[in-house]
Amino acid sequence: MNQPDEPTENLAVEQPDAWEQLEQIVAAGDPDAAHTFLKELPPGEDARIMAQLSETEQHEFIALLDDENAARLMESLPEMQAGQLLSSLPPEQAAHIFDEMNSDEQVDLLDQLTEAQSEAILEEMDPEEAENVRFLSKYNRLCAGGLMITELLSFQETETVDDVVSDLRKNAEKYAEYNVQYIYVINADLQLVGVLRLRDLLMAPPGRKLSRMMIANPHSFPDMTPLQDLLHFFDAHPLFGLPVVDENKVLVGVVRREDVEAASEELAGKTFLRFAGIMGGEELRSLPLKTRSARRLSWLSINILLNIVAASIIAMYEETLSSVIALAVFLPIVSDMSGCSGNQAIAVSTRELVLGVIRPSDWLHVFRKEFGLGIVNGLALGILLGGVAYIWKGNAYLGLVIGGALALNTLMAVCLGALIPLLLKGFKMDPALASGPILTTLTDMCGFFLVLSFAQALLPWLI
Incomplete structure (x- = not known):
């Protein structure tokens, strides 16, 4: 008599995940298994898997691969991650891997290394290949010479x-x-x-x-x-x-x-x-803690000072704020909504600068376009938030203060957000680097000032 089939889940052998499988391959020191593993790995998984290995395990895995497969692995990793790995390899081994890469990939990865590390690898490479890499490295990466390959017929x-x-x-x-x-x-x-x-x-x-x-x-x-x-x-x-x-x-x-x-x-x-305030280029969590912390704090520390300047406006109107405590609820809303409107204008100006649609000299044309938009959006947002204030407290003057402040601050934020990137570009500065913090400080200061100054002027009708 046939026995009933056992449940499939009882017969199935649990397969290790890719990370565990790779650790087993490294521990066994099996080159064939390493090549098979790399070949069967789903696209995009190599960077994640390599990031989970220790530095020693990464070296051991690279040692199991031939130069061609090691080069393909390096080319599939983010440049910073591949640069970290290459910098920790002996120059002779790194040079053998470099020889199997396309010329543009070679130059990109050398940019991730120190000058001493780059020279050490180039000294170990074929002289003709090394000379070609030095030739390409003279170009800016964001021009045709910096992006081209020299492998042609x-x-x-x-x-x-x-x-x-x-x-x-x-x-x-x-x-x-x-x-x-x-x-x-x-x-x-x-x-x-x-x-x-x-x-x-x-x-x-x-x-x-x-x-x-x-x-x-x-x-x-x-x-x-x-x-x-x-x-x-x-x-x-x-x-x-x-x-x-x-x-x-x-x-x-x-x-x-x-x-x-x-x-x-x-x-x-x-x-x-x-x-987002990440300075110093690309950041991966495999970077040293000290480096990651320094990159983030370089922007956050400046932002503290800018926020202190904005908060000083509130201190100037302390008595008004204590008399109408409801204003404290709307201050961050006015500031945040205006900031969002301004950041939209920054994004458009930055994008148009990148595309070459506008230049810093086109500031008047940009201002006219954004001024009209600022009036329309400012009135719409001011009416909405002013209505909320009126419904909540039943005081039309409170609605007028909040709505009027938001309308004017939105107009100011949109115009400044459009012009700041052009101004920075005109001074040969990176618009993406400083536009956000500058606009945030200005919209906070103006937003707080408008709300509190309007409230002080209408204080008898707000109490």
Whole structure:
């Protein structure tokens, strides 16, 4: 007689989670298991898993991987996390991993290291590879030269199809790592003169010269083209990438759409951190406590001083506030609502500055646009909050004080929020860094002053 099936949950063997599995692999020192684990890990999990390992365990896991897989792992981690890991590796081991990375990734990670650490790794690298990295590191990261890769295929215009095909076969292993869609044609002075689709090359007669097949005078970016211009171009053109040339029209690299988009996202992330008061760039919880604390306190300590200045307004009207204690309920509301309106204006101005839609010299145009908006929103919010005050206390004068203060403070906050980023930009300062604290202090001071001064003027009707 057949026995009834046992419940599935009694037969199932509990599988360890990825972190526990990785710890077991590191403890066993099994390279094959390490490669399999990395290959099967879901996208985006590698950074989280590595962050949970101790520094010693991270080193032991990296040691189990070959240089190519270690490089792929480094490229998948956030730059700061990968930089921390690389900085703790011996220079020789780090150099071997670097040799397997794309040129742009190499430069990005070197930016995370100290100058001494970078030089130690470069000294251990292949001299030609190290020289290329030093060349790329001279560029600003937010321009075409700083975003380009140098892994590309270029051939002289006098060469034939047969010459190119022979070279591709001879260097097949090297070129296999390149993401090749186009072949770039150069002249004797290494200047870009044309581009050739790989498909057209393979379909052409063997003896035909590249100069007879190429697309002459192709689009290219000067190496100093800023990120925003690159974004605008790729938004308008569905291209995989575009060649980059220096001031002498010499071909120096290729900038890819994916790298431009990634740089834009990274810039947006850093801007968000600065808005939130995180100084010093990207922060991960794997950073030393001292570093994280210093980065946050550098902004918070300044904010304390700014808030003391705003609170001094309240001290000036202490008697008025004690006479009408209901004002204490509305002071933070007026301040906060005005601050929110002003921060919206800051966000729009900062975004338009980034996109190149406005410049600091356009302040009058910006002021006119925001003034009208401030009047409409100020009246709407003032009527709403003033109505709440009237309904709560049954005093129309209290509603007039609160509503009028909020309306005027909103108008002021919107106009200042629109203009402060332009002013800071005009003085070569980062609008995202200082606009928020400045606006918060001003809206608090003006909001407190308007509420309490209006209340003092109407005090006989409020008591």
